[in-house]
Amino acid sequence: MNIKPDCLVCLMNQTLKVSKLLELDDNTSKRLLDNTAQLLTEHDLNHTPPQIAKSIYSMISEVTGKSDPLALAKEQATKLALSVNTDFVQTIQDAIKLAVIGNVIDFGAQNQFDLNAMIQDHFHRSFGIDDLAGFEQELTEAKELVYIGDNVGEHVFDKLLIEMIKKHYPHVEVYYFVRGKPIINDVTIKEAQILSNCAHIIDTGAETPGYDLSEVNMESKAIFERADIVLAKGMGNFESLYLAAERSVYYLFVVKCNVVAQAIGKEIQELIFKRG
Known part of the structure; x- marks a missing residue:
């Protein structure tokens, strides 16, 4: 799903949010914003939001010297998710509903x-x-x-859903896909270790906040293509795969911006479980 003008403002706002999270001085913050503006001018509307975000967050890491600029935000999100009492989750339907609601834990979203x-x-x-x-x-x-995982924090609820699936369908082998390096607050192999008892953790090599088929590694692409079912979590994966994947994919996310809302004809905050 290609970028829209609204996405440009969202990406600028993300840079500002990172500056505040890291408590950067004004000069460094301005440098990040200037660089972000330059990167936006270098990408046309044929790019996806995750592809442009990759360039922006790579720049942020280079300027700040932090390989994982949102490490603190990820720690806070994980603590928040672990504090939720999940005793009310009794069925696969319950687990899916909680997993998708958990998708609101998204540093990069237009709306929080x-x-x-x-x-x-x-x-x-x-x-x-x-x-x-x-x-x-x-x-x-x-x-x-x-x-396909999305954000740190909601991965706690992904684990609950996978465990529920394994309970009812023990014959199903589950592969949990993660990003190849820190990008926004997306889940990497480091955070995904809590799922190692219920799924095979796969480093996709993706440096975008979405499963971009043009840059993922061969191992994950082979599994992606042969698997009976693919469940892609979050808007970043939707933006990367929708209309790009040649196979069927289930998309599970909360609508958090006007661009995606318009693309699927739904409202912000609606819960989506769409086979595409």
Whole structure:
């Protein structure tokens, strides 16, 4: 899904947010914003938001000397997710609903939402697009499931969903895909270790905040292409794969910006479980 003018403002705002998170001085903050503006002018509208974000966050790391600029935000998000009492999750449907609500933990989103408030308000809401029945039917015959992770924090709820899937469909091998290096607050192999007891952790080599088929490694691409089911979590994976993947993919995310809302004909804050 190619970038829209709205995305340019969002990416500038992300740079400003990183500057504040790192408590940078004004001169360094301005340098980051100037560099971001320059990078935006160098990319045309044929690029996806994750592709441009890769360039911006690489620049931020170079200027600040921090390989993982959002390490603190990821730690805070993980603590927040682990503090949630998940005793109310009893079924796969419950686990999917919590996993998608967890997608609001997103440093890069245009709109920010409170996790606990979203759980209280959205857990009993219906999906704006609901292809859950087809997903469950495919699980009955599937041998391999690829679960493409998104943000740190929500990966705690990804673990709960995978454990629930394994409980009901023990014949399914699950591969949990992570980014190849720190990018925004996306999950990498470091944070994903908490899922090692329920899934094979796969470093995709992707340096974009989305599973970009043009740059992922051969190992993950082979698994992606052969798996019976692919479940892609979050807007970054949707932006990277929607209309680009030649195979079917289930997209699970919260609509958090106007661009994606318009692309799928839904409203901000709606829960999406879409087979594409």
